[in-house]
Amino acid sequence: MTPKQKVYQEVLHEIRKFIESNDLEPGDKLPSERELSEKLQAGRSSVREALRAIELLGLIETRHGEGTFLSTYRPYQTVDLLASFILQENKTKNDIMLVKELIEKEAAKIAFSRITEQEINTLNKLIQDPAIRDEQKHRTFFNCIFEKTEILLLARIWMLLEEFSHTIHADEYPSDFYLKLLSLYESKEYEPIETLFNFYSKK
Amino acid sequence: MTPKQKVYQEVLHEIRKFIESNDLEPGDKLPSERELSEKLQAGRSSVREALRAIELLGLIETRHGEGTFLSTYRPYQTVDLLASFILQENKTKNDIMLVKELIEKEAAKIAFSRITEQEINTLNKLIQDPAIRDEQKHRTFFNCIFEKTEILLLARIWMLLEEFSHTIHADEYPSDFYLKLLSLYESKEYEPIETLFNFYSKK
């Protein structure tokens, strides 16, 4: 009395096992659709349904005429689609900004005790560089912050929200904000971080 | 020279438009695969690839022999799959706990100024009720907290992480924790909330 899973879900599972047992890494090639179909005793269409699902999640990349490849996790595809469905509810747009700010704030606090002087200098230069677009500055700045937290999951959620918010409107802070944050890092003042974020909050 | 999208991606887009223009709501029925196939001038397999993708994202639900229906957004399917891929990296397990705690903390802070005495009483009873499992207490408790934040997105991310963490191990706080948090709410002390969370953090 197995719960009768759909074939494409089994295929999904098998592909995952294959990746694991063969130690595939981003960039590596998966077997061809026909090969998988034969190996897993499933129709090619079922294999394709599974692959499309994984592709949409951003876990693989298919290249016409070449093959299917593991990709580094890029949630962008997922984001676009989810956005087109979810963002219809107008309320969620505001939610996204709130949550993104919240996560940025906490990341900034976690990075506090880990960031080095050299990194602070680099970021200072970044913010004051007139040749870089503000939007790019924001991303690079917080990319660095999130790297320091060493919480990959947090970074991923943030990137996801970045993608979302990007489609709504610009979402950088004024450049004052970044400089003040860096100076708090330099002077090793922890508590004012929270205050700083709340002050610049874009509600 | 259009960038030549794949058929299933166009279908994806058409389905979304269909839902929007017909004002479909969760529970409503989508046209059958064959009907969509004919209407959109695409093969049935392409339509299915699109539907599988949407299904995996938890946006629709297909019932064998009945049809395809819009569902309220349930990320659980996505979670399971992403989990099976991502959780291979052992490090992320710890990440999940960290991020979940972080979000619970922030939600507790946001709820601070919005929670009523009556709700505090209800939660007090909940925690002290010996008939309820600890795990259930945790969920109910924070469900209430997240409702007060009125940030649906935050609640969703939390539920997602709950699902994840559930598969790892129990993750409640000692019941002391909940009672102390409630007493902070009662005595209207904001700052100690942060400290409380950090003290009980399960690192």
Add this chain to the structure above:
DNA sequence: TTAAGATAGGTGGTCTGACCACTTTGTGAA
């Protein structure tokens, strides 16, 4: 008349085979 059972039609689930478009590789001719 009513309730149980049989049946037909619609729907998703799956497989096969065919063809197309694209890329890489190999082969043969200049």
Add this chain to the structure above:
DNA sequence: TTCACAAAGTGGTCAGACCACCTATCTTAA
């Protein structure tokens, strides 16, 4: 040697055929 072309492999797509499942309707027996 070099270049052009052919062949093979791969993803992209479609059409058609079944199967399994659900539902509504019709039939039949109580």
